[in-house]
Amino acid sequence: MNLLGGNIKPIYFKYLSAAFGSAMITSVYSLVDMAMVGQYQGPDGTAALAVVAPVWNIIYSLGLLMGIGGSVIFSTVRGQETQKSSNENEYFTVAVIGSVIFAFVSWAAIIFFDKPILLFFGADSSLLSLAESYLTPVKAVIPLFLFNQMLAAFLRNDNHPELATAAGSGISFAVMLSHFWSKKNTLVLRKPTGIVGKLREISITGFPTFFFDIAIGILTVLFNRQIMKYLGSNALAVYGPVINVSTIVQCCAYSVGQASQPIISINFGAKKWQRIKETLRYALYTVGAFSIFWTALSLICPNLYIYIFMKPTKAILEIAPAIIRCYSISFLLLPLNIFSTYYFQVLMKPKAAFLVSVFRGCIISGILIMLLPILTGADSIWFAMPITELFVAVYAVSMMKKYTKALSKEVSL
Secondary structure (H helix, E strand, O other): OOOOOOOHHHHHHHHHHHHHHHHHHHHHHHHHHHHHHHHHHHHHHHHHHHHHHHHHHHHHHHHHHHHHHHHHHHHHHHOOOOOOOOOHHHHHHHHHHHHHHHHHHHHHHHOOOOHHHHHHHHOOOOHHHHHHOOOOOOOHHHHHHHHHHHHHHHHHOOOOOOHOOOOOHHHHHHHHHHHHHHOOOOOOOOOOOOOHHHHHHHHHHHHHHHHHHHHHHHHHHHHHHHHHHHOOOOHHHHHHHHHHHHHHHHHHHHHHHHHHHHHHHHHHHHOHHHHHHHHHHHHHHHHOOOOOOHHOOOOOOOHHHHHOOOOOOHHHHHHHHHHHHHHHHHOOHHHHHHHHHHHHOOOOOOOHHHHHHHHHHHHHHHHHHHHHHHHHOHHHHHHHHHHHHHHHHHHHHHHHHHHHHHHHOOOOO
């Protein structure tokens, strides 16, 4: 595919279909787990999986840190080069090295410190044993989840987005490795110069996407602890399906960002501003479609999620609709806020991407989760994310307008 000269529309939608499949794989494992466990063990099983969820968020986010950070710079450098060189592959090599380090550290932490980690994530004495039993079978393949995220990001930037969609962590890894023996492959390991500087550059560029994903884990921990404190285990059992649906919505937004990123990055390096704006237009249409679909479904059929993810009790069915409808208002702006960080990253505006990710994932959301139950009652905690998304969207939209307008003043090549 000619990312610098081809028709943007078919290129974008081809990348979107591949990125959507790849992003959804991220949530498939937890969705199937929660549906099966919830049907078999009821609300306690669903609550225990809500405790385990942050573990996956952390692992995936580390893969995105190296993958998105490295691949954005990889494509930008490639777009700047009039002739192919090996410079961009130094960033690929450094991303691989960083992924190996993060995989080893996270693997060791989960193997040796699983109990204190799960207790910190919100487990109590009644949920701890269940949470441990869910985590044990997958400990052996934890590094594959991280490597898959890193490698998928580079494959999308190396003309092979379809390979990033293979299902199953082990199968995905094996299929994606086949790229290195294909004619499309231009990724090679090179001895990098200034490895520490490149690792820092990758980390700065990838941090907003990393933090958006790890923020799911942070927010889940805060919600878990506050819900158990003010509302009890039934409310936590409802929150389990809510956070899984929220993860699906977030993955939809990831797919838009991941589809746009290779196209915008290489054209940004080549200074082809009109192609960037055209890609942005398709991305915003897609974001709007995802927002409307998930918000409408959640408002109209809230108990659908409950029946999918558990065998509910009468008490669960009574409290679930109000909880889901309040929380799901956030789905209107969540995809836009997530996409904005990808857009800022590829335009090399890390400060704006950083502020969106941190304010959404920690500062504004964290303050509201902690204070709303105290100030306006326990049930107001479910409005924490809708309010957060609104504040963040105001900033994100203003910055997107500012930076896109600035492109019009540049001379296109």
